[in-house]
Amino acid sequence: MKKQLEMLIDLQKIDLAQEALRMDVDKRRAKVDADRDLLGDLGASLEQQTEALEESRRLLASKRGELEEAKKSHDHANEKLNAVTNSRDYAALEREVENFKKMMAQLEGEIESLSKAVEEAAASSEKHQSEYDTLKAQIDVDQKAVDDAAASIEGRVAELQAKSDELAKGISPQVLARYRFIRSRRSGEAIVSASGGTCTGCHMRLQPQAFIVLQRQNSLECCQNCQRIIYYSAEEAAALHHDK
Ligand SMILES: [Zn+2]
Structure with missing residues (x-):
């Protein structure tokens, strides 16, 4: 039994050396996989952000359109007001012009805050895009390094495996x-x-x-x-x- 155990200890040394080689590569591979998961999450949130930004831009464009319409209506009512002769029509048109002015002021306020929000969202989206690109490039580099490392230990691992198999033949x-x-x-x-x-x-x-x-x-x-x-x-x- 003593001899058997001595051989087993030798076998274990070889197996541990092989395991250490593999574990190093596995650890690096796990890091790349984790980064890839992170990249997936970043990509998904970036996509959401982009969609929300486009939605805000569409809303902004539609508000600008509404403002244009309100301006036209205002100008039209104003022209009528200038041409009116009787006081009853004048009062009604004056109210109408006033209402369009209020509407325009409200739309201008909405457009201003919406523009600001769009600008901020665009900047944030750009920042996230750049983080995404950086991580993606890093993953490509790391993946290549891990693949190279895996390839470079292959010979040594096979050598150790052959030694381990040879020793195993003598053990019960x-x-x-x-x-x-x-x-x-x-x-x-x-x-x-x-x-x-x-x-x-x-x-x-x-x-x-x-x-x-x-x-x-x-x-x-x-x-x-x-x-x-x-x-x-x-x-x-x-x-x-x-x-x-
Ligand atoms: Zn124990």
């Missing part, structure tokens, strides 16, 4: 299955030292009886707490003792 299926099961459940180490009587995977103290069994090194032992395979190494135990 039972030990290997246990190791692979733990590795599938968690990243990082699946076989850890417990030479000081403590599982170095989860830092739980082993039961004295379990530690005695472990020291015999003739069975496959797992930590009761974290389920990792544990091994005892006399050299490590001596080094630990020396450190204290």
